[in-house]
Amino acid sequence: MILQAVEVERTTEPNVRQTVLKLEHVTKKFGGLVAVSDFNVDLKEGELLGLIGPNGAGKTTIFNLITHVIPVTEGKIEFYGKDITKLSTDRIIKLGIARTFQNIRLFSNMSVKENIMTAFHVHLKSDLFTAVAFLPKYREEEEFIQQKTWELMKEVGIEHLADHKSSSLPYGLQRKLEIARALATSPKLLLLDEPAAGMNPDETLELNQLILRIRERYKLTVIVIEHDMKVIMNISERIIVLDHGVTIAEGTPSEIQQNPLVIKAYLGVGDEDA
Ligand SMILES: Nc1ncnc2c1ncn2[C@@H]1O[C@H](COP(=O)(O)OP(=O)(O)O)[C@@H](O)[C@H]1O
Ligand SMILES: [Mg+2]
Incomplete structure (x- = not known):
């Protein structure tokens, strides 16, 4: 075998949607600033979750915590039932979590x-x-x-x-x-941090198709961070909205669109279509 054996196992029962990623009471403080406050998520295999919120809401910090680029202040992170909260970034990548960066990082x-x-x-x-x-x-x-x-x-x-x-x-x-x-x-979980940033509507549409295609082909579970909810409206099954580190709403795209808290705290800011 060329690839290393992976330490996390998928269920053998095809109809059971296994939990891929679980964050429990995850909090991150930078000095006095609470960047992420008591964040919880239970992500099922194959799911595509949208994580949205205004700038500074704590979205990228959540990716940094999952991949242990920075340690949590409080809380627990599990990947396929395994506690990964304290594992090194290297180990986490090897277990099958991959990400892209808001500010592109290439050689x-x-x-x-x-x-x-x-x-x-x-x-x-x-x-x-x-x-x-x-x-x-x-x-x-x-x-x-x-x-x-x-x-x-x-x-x-x-x-x-x-x-x-x-x-x-x-x-x-x-x-x-x-x-x-x-x-x-060879990830099982793919974390995309504002993949459509700087793209025009045509490119964004094409990118969304690409995300759906690779999810299918590589059997991925995906979290997409987006600043503009409209971009992921059509591809997310579920959306979590953050504002100032706090989860203010969670639901299907249409539920989120109609949520008054979201409209007030997020969509109301510079979005005349909301
Ligand atoms: N390494 C860090 N040190 C100090 N403050 C940080 C650090 N990373 C993020 N922050 C702060 O945490 C908050 C959330 O940032 P971030 O997660 O990047 O927001 P988003 O991705 O939603 O725009 C911001 O106020 C940001 O300035
Ligand atoms: Mg960010």
């Missing part, structure tokens, strides 16, 4: 292809020792990576740019490259 001097190839190494067994000692195995892995990289570039529609420097790509395509990089780590 700007590397080509599109190389950016994806480096992401594969998270799941590779071969270290330098095995590379030397078991050369055939190493070659097998490199071939595997080349093939999978090509597959992912095609998946997000950037294969024609394989050898271009990632920094030469327009913004929207860099975001797609980030998604391909996230997929290279």
Whole structure:
């Protein structure tokens, strides 16, 4: 086997929707500021959750807590029933959680292809020792990576740019490259932080189709952070609304749209269509 065995197991019963991610009473304080206050979520396998709220609401902080880029102040985070609250970011990625960033993070001097190839190494067994000692195995892995990289570039529609420097790509395509990089780590849970930021309506529509397609193809559970609710209205089954770190509403997109608290605290701010 080329990929490492994963330590979390899915249920064998197809009809039971297993809990993928559970956050219980998660709070994050930065000094006196409560960035996230008593946040709770129970995310089922295959679900697409929208996380919305005005700037500074605590959305990105929640992703940072799930991936343990920063520690929680209080609360517990479970992934497929396993307590991951105190695990390192590396371990969490290996268990199957991948993310993209609000401010794109790519190796700007590397080509599109190389950016994806480096992401594969998270799941590779071969270290330098095995590379030397078991050369055939190493070659097998490199071939595997080349093939999978090509597959992912095609998946997000950037294969024609394989050898271009990632920094030469327009913004929207860099975001797609980030998604391909996230997929290279074989995630079960994909966290997308404002993937449509800076995109026009056509690009956003296409991105939404891409998100739905990869969820299906790679059997993903997905959380999408969005500033503008309209962007994820059509693809989320459920939306959680944050304001100043507090969960002010949770429900289906239509419930959220009609929620007076949401309209007041969020949609009312600079959104004349609300
Ligand atoms: N590492 C940090 N140190 C101090 N304050 C932070 C840090 N990260 C986020 N914050 C603060 O926490 C609040 C929530 O930020 P963030 O989660 O980035 O909001 P959102 O993604 O919803 O726009 C903001 O007030 C922000 O300034
Ligand atoms: Mg943010």
